[in-house]
Amino acid sequence: MAALGKPPIWPYTADPTKREAPMSGKPASPGKPVSKAKAPALLSLTVNGAPRHAAAADGDMPLVFWLRDELGLTGTHLGCGKGECGSCTVLIDGEPARSCQTTLAAAAGKAVTTIEGLGTPQAPHPLQAAFIAEQTAQCGWCTAGMVVEGAALLARNAQPGRDEAKAALEGHLCRCGSHHRVLRAVLRAGGREPS
C-alpha cells in the first residue's frame, strides 16, 4: 500500500523571491478560513478601475480563480498554476504579477488590471492593436499574459528593441510558436520596424 504522496494543494513557487506579490500578513493555511477576529469580513481591491470586494474567507484563493469565477473576467487564463508560464499575468499597481501565485489577500488594497482592462476589440490598447495587426495569436492561451507583460514593458520603455522585448517576455511560454509575431508586435507598438 502506498499513501498518495501529497503535493501542496496549490503549487506556489518555493522560492519566495519569485512570488509575484508580497503576502500581506501570514498566509492562511489552505482550507482554513481566515479568522474573523483578525481580518475584516471583506477584502477590498480595485479591478480595472472599479472597486470590488471579496470574502475574507477566500483570502488564500489565488487571484486568477476569483477574477475568472467571481468576476467573470475570463480573459485571464490559468496555464500551469505554478508561476512558470505567464498565461495568468495581470498588473498589480502597474507591475506584472502572476495571478496564480498571488492570493486575494495579497492583492487586497491594490489596483488590479486584467487584459480586459487594457482595451477592447473596438478600442484596443496600442499593444493589443499591434498584436492584432501582426495576427499574433494562435490558440491564444498565452496571449493575454504576453499582452499584459508587454504593456508594462512599454509603460517603462516606450521603444523597446527586440532583445529588450525578449528579456521582458522570457518568463512567458507559448506552445504554438507565436513568439516571432509577439516580438514583432511589441516592436510595432513601440513604433519600430518589426523585423
Added chain:
Amino acid sequence: MTRELSRRAFLGSTAALSVAFTLPRPAGAATAKTNDPAEVDGFLSIGPDGSVTVYCGKVDLGQGLRVAIRQMAAEELGIGIESIVLIEGDTRFTPDQGPTAGSTGVARGGVQIRQAAATARQALIRLAAARLDRSPEDLDLRDGLVAPRDGGRSIGMGDLVGENGFALKLDPKAPLRDPAEYRVVGKPLPRPDVPAKVCGTHAYVHDFKLPGMLHGRVIRPPSVGAALLKVDETSIKAVKGARVVRIKDFLAVVANREWDAIRAAGMLKAIWSDSARLMGHGAVRDALRAGPFIAEEVLKAKGDAAARLAEAPPAVDYYWPVQSHGSLGPSCAVAQVGNGAATIWTASQATHKFRPTFAALLGLAVDKVRLVYLDGSGCYGMNGHDDAAADAALLAKATGKPVRVAWSRDDELGWDPKGPPQLIALRGAMSPMGQLLGWSTEMWLPKATAGLPNVPLLSPEAAGLDQPKGLVTGLIAQNGDPPYAVADLEVKVHWLADAPLRPSNIRAPGKIANVFAVESYFDELCAGIGLDPLVTRLMGLRDLRGVAVLSKAASMMAWAPRPVPNPKGDGSGRGIAYVHYKHSETYVAVAMEVAVDRDTGRIAVKRVTCAHDCGLVINPDALKMQIEGCVLQTLSRTLLEEVTFDTSRVTSTDQSTYPILGFAEVPHMDIELIDRPEQPPMGGGEAAATPVPAALANAVFDAAGIRLRTVPFTPERVKAALRTL
C-alpha cells in the same frame, strides 16, 4: 435547431458570471438541415435574407481554419468572408469530415466545403436562369446576387433557396472558379478570432458555464495502474459543498467553485496500491529493439538493397524519445448528462469520432449524444482534452449536474497521451558523384491497433468500464525513405506490441523523427565523400517542386557550396533539410544557421529560412503563422524535450523537468511561400515541422563536426559528442 442555439445564447447572457456565450446562429430553414456530407445542405444553408452558414466538421485549433474555410466557401459563392457564419465540430449540425488531424483541414475539409459551395453556385445560377429567362452562361453569383454579367435584373440568393434548402447532392464535378479570378482565396485576410483572443474576450471551453454547474477534479493515482484501496471522505469536510465521487479506481471531487475542487482534491486522503508497471525512460531505447513484436513489414523494396549494401559501413541508429503535447493550458471540458441524453462541450480535435465512444461510456444511443467543439488550449494531436471530456461525462452522470473539469499542470504533462518513441537504423551507399546507390531503413515502432476507434481514455479505464484496448500512434512510418533517386532500397518496420506510455498522434506523427533520421543520414553520406549537401540533394531530386523549395530556402541563406564542417572553425554552421510530406503532399525545405558553444555545449539557432509549397495557398498569412509554429515547436522538441518516467509514474511534470522553448531561443525566421494556384491546396499544419530537426543536426555537424542522432540535443549530449572528437 435555431431554438437550441438560442437557448445557449440565452444561457450565456443570463448566467451572470459567464462570458457572453453567443454561438453563431445558423441561417436557413430547420427542415433543410442535414449532416449528410453527400448533400449540399450538409455544409451550407442560406437564409431568406441571404445570410450564409457554413457547417464544418473540422475545427480551428488555433491554426487559422476559421478564416481559411470561410475564404474557400466565400470564393465560390462570390461573397466576402464577413457574410459567413461558421459552425465547427458540432456533431448535431456539422457533417463528419474526420478528425482535424494529419494536416487535412484545408486539403480535405476545405476542399469538400468548396465543392459544396461550387455545387450551390451552379444550382443558384440554374434557378435564377429560369426565373430571369436568361441562359446560365450569362449569369454569375456575386455579392449575394445572381446577376447577368452584362447587367440587368438580378435575384438574391435568399430568394432562390426556400425552406427545403438545396436538396441537392454535392456534385464532385461542379466547376470551380478560375483561380485567375480569385478575389478572396489567396488573400492574407485577418483571422476573425484574433481581436477577441488579444483582448481577452474570446470564449474558450474553460469559460463555458451552465446553471448549477459543478467543478470537478479527478485524482489520478500516484502510480500508473494503481488500485484505489481506501478513501477518507471526511478529509474534505472543511471545503463547503465539496464531495467525493468514486467509481472503482476513478476518484474525483466535485465542488461549487474550481478553487474549492482544487482544495478538496489536495486534502483528500486516499490510499492506493503500489504499482510499478512502467519500464522507466532510460530503458526505452533498448526495449524498442528487444520487442515483443507483433509484425515485421517491408514498406518499400526496390532492387536488392542487401546486396548493394554488403560492403557499406554498418547501420547507425537515430532515436526520438517519448514526448508530451505540452499544451500550455489545462485540458478542459463541460458535460451535461440527463433525460436520456448528453451534451459535451469539448476542445476535441475529433468530436464526431468520439461520439460513439461517449455514447458507450454513458450507456446512451449515439444519436442522443452531442459533442460541441469549443476552443481549448493548443492542440497538436490528441492531448488530454478527450480524457477531460470523459472525466466530465462520468462526473455529470454520477452527480446529475453539469460538470466542468479542468486538469492540473502535473496531470497535463503526466497523463496526456504521449508521442511514442522511435528508433530508426539507417545504412546507405553513395557514389563518389553523390548518387544514392543503396539505402536501407529499419524502424522499431509501436503499432497502431487496427480498427481501434480512439486512444483508450483514462477515466473509463479507472472506472472499470468497457472500452476497446490498443494503441493509437498516427501514421508514424511515413517518410522513412529518402526523397532522392536510389537504385536499391528497402524500408522495413518492426512493429512493437506495446508502447512505454499510452501513446497518441502528435503533430506530424512519426514523420518528424523519420525525416530527422533520413535527412541527417543523407548529410552523413555526403560528408563521407566530401560533397556539398545542397548540391547533392538537388542532383538526386526528380521532382521540380522539390528542387524549387530547396533552391529557394538555400538562396534565402545565400548558400554557396563549401567544405563541411565549416572551415572557419568558429562554432558557426549551417544545415539544410527537405521533405515531400507523406511523399504526396506539401514540399518544404528548411535551412538553418547555428552557433555551437564548445564550452557550455549550448546550441543557439540564429536564423531559419523556409520555403514552402503546399499548392494553392488559401491564406498566406495564416499559412506563414502555421509554418512559424511548426519551426519553433519542433526546435523545442528537438533541443529540449523528453518525457522522463520511473517505474511508477511520469516525473517530468513542470517547466524545469519538461522545458519548452522560451523567447531567448527564438531565432530570426524568413519564410517564402510558393503559391501554385493550379495545384490542389495541401496542408500547412505539419509538413514544415519535419525537416527542422535534420536541418538543425546538419547545422550542428557543420558548426562543430559532431553528429547528433539522439533527441533532445541537450548541452550534455553536445559536450559528450565533442569529447569523442
